[in-house]
Amino acid sequence: MANKLDIESTLLFEQPFAKVPYENYRKVFRTSAKHIEREFNALQNNSKDISNRFKSGNVPSEDVVASIDNMIGRMETLKRKLSDLHETAGKPTQDVMRERLQHLGQLEHMQSMNTPEFARWADTRLDRWLVDWCLRNGKEQTAKRIAHDKDIEILVDLDLFGDIRRIEMALERHSCAEALAWCSENKAALRKAKNTLEFDLRLQEYIELCRAEKKQEAIAYMAKHIISWHATHLQQIKQASGLLAFPPRTTCGPYKRLYDASRWVNLVKSFRQTIYTLNTLPTEPLLNLSLYAGLVSLKLPACFDPSTKNVDCPVCDGESGTDSQAKGLGRLAAEVPFSQHSNSSIVCEISGKIMDADNMPMAFPDGQVYSREALEEMAAKNGGIVRCPRKGTTCEFSKLRKVFIS
Template identity: 35%
Template sequence: MGDQLSTELDHENHLLLDQPLLRLPFELLRKTLRSARFEIEKDGALITNTLKETATSSVNGRSSKEDVLKSLDTMIARMRGTKRKLIAFADEEDRLHQQEEARVQHLADLYAMYSVDDVKYEGWSRTRLDRLLVDYLLRQGYNDSARALAEERGIERLVDVETFEQMSRIRKSLLNGSVAEALAWCTAGETKKELRKMDSNLEFMLRYQQYIEIVRNRSQTKPNEALAHARRYLFPYRDAYPREVLQACGMLAIPPGTAPTIAAYADLYSPARWAMLAELFTTTHNTLLQLPSKPLLHVALSAGLSALKTPACHSTRPDSLAAPPSHATSLTLSTNVCPICSTELNELARGVPYANHSTSHVEPDLLMLPSSRAYGRARLDEYARKAGLLDGQVKDLRSGEIYGRDTLKKVYIT
């Protein structure tokens, strides 16, 4: 009965890690629908108003035949432009629907399995690992490697290469000192309204950085350009961001060369602001599309490490923290030391919580060494024999220190 429970698939727990798999295409479909509706309403209202004005002017005789024809040509061109936009939106919707269909089928394949011993489960798990690797590569900016891996494994519809490539492109433009692409993303279609609902400060911070660059290069810009920019994009937010607006006003009186000597303005011209904007954009982008802030590979790895971690894996003794087990020691004890205690995973697992074990398993006839580590008598004897120690001596399996048997203490489990 125990073996059956241990190999039974828990589908609901699997889906905890795969929620973004279905959520992102849904969010993108919703965003595409709203953007299409926005374009229809905007262009439809413009064409309707133009048509009314043209008809009224024609009836009243204020417009000539040539003016009416010119106005009609303008409206036709506008409608053709709207049609091209709607075709692009339709193509995007078709791509997203294909993604959803492939992802639903991928999860349906899991629900057709009931045990990890199923021969198909290994293939499904490999596909999920490939997805996690592609997600990690995309978040780290390795877009070409991610696309190549997705194409090689045939999982293009199970990963979101296009979305992360756009995010990576905008992030790089910010790190290179340009806010143009990020501002275009913020103000496109319904994104601006969504960001306002989120109470996001991304657009304001981008406009603020624009103002900083205008003031920094005041010798190359028109005298009133900085003031016009502040009046249009900064002053309307003086109640929400009073400190930034006051600093914007003060910057007009402070030359960029002397700003680093003034505490309130020292960081405004710092190159580190571009890295801050890149991180702010990434966080806002992920929040808007309901993407996890961390790579799913990290989440899965943390869960796996936590399932194996016990209090014995990380000693609180200062000497153990200062001198972790050597690689040679971990290789020697590969059959006795858990994966968390290995050199490769010990430090990586330090921040994850301990596993919740309902039962514990300890060696019989435990003996505690002066190092506060406890081992079974049989294991100590076997290790001492293999190490060629003298009679009455034992060796700590972790540190390699040698102790006399008279220093050992019997351990009783209560």
């Protein structure tokens, strides 16, 4: 079947769609585990204390009852915390995971891309990708409007990108507080990934103290937050220490670069890269990635020759794809390589198979060409009659002409 649905290829773009809520649920689970471990250790210590006091033989019953009441109180507090965590984060995340997996599961019941069911599913996917593009490009209100109008709020990551935007805006205001709070919440994951975003943020706060010439505060900040990174960042720490002797107006290259305001721009980029990695998000919008996949198969040198431009070709759209003034998809195509075909291949529209000497092309009287295998199968099912899927014309199989590839 020419338009048979390839579920495996379709799902290649959907990994972040399922992984983002999964990572959020893992975070909820880790938080719950920390609460349980901390309270369990406290209960064990209280139990041992009561046991040791019993062995001593001098334990007033009132103290024992008070200790047990204290243990019961801690357990009730733990139960309340876990219940609140489940209601505020755990259950909503479960609902998101369920809805998204059900959305992907619809593909299992679709056999062809020509069905109305797949058309509706693909429309929803395109809406999701448009929301993703808007969120990545700072068009938050547009993204929310699309998500609301299409009723797909649960299928897009509005909250995640809201947090990203909030922290990036703080960094643009030269404040590291929000980003450091995020690092604290994700400390274990950052440590596992050997990510140094927290060090970069701490170093920037130290630099700002030096810029304000608050040397005593800078020394105290260095001792409290930066020295602990000496095992992996000793050289940077040594250089940063020199800022105490070099004012912001210095012309000395290494220290002038540390004072450069462009470091804030790099921090924004570093934060975005880090949070994308932790949430398994691609750095490019999914809409761009899908367009790249199609454009790379169409891009040819002829698209950039004025004498061979095709008005129906998306790569030829607007100005030259290598021109900074390129328009439309032509500009997006500039970022993908040319399609390379050392040998031409002709693919049958009916079967999707390559036509060659073993499966040679056969032509209808009006010139439409399809593979012999597909037409023989069609003729066997229809009493020797074949039908052109493009134009709907029919003829006997014996009326077809062989086509030779040269």
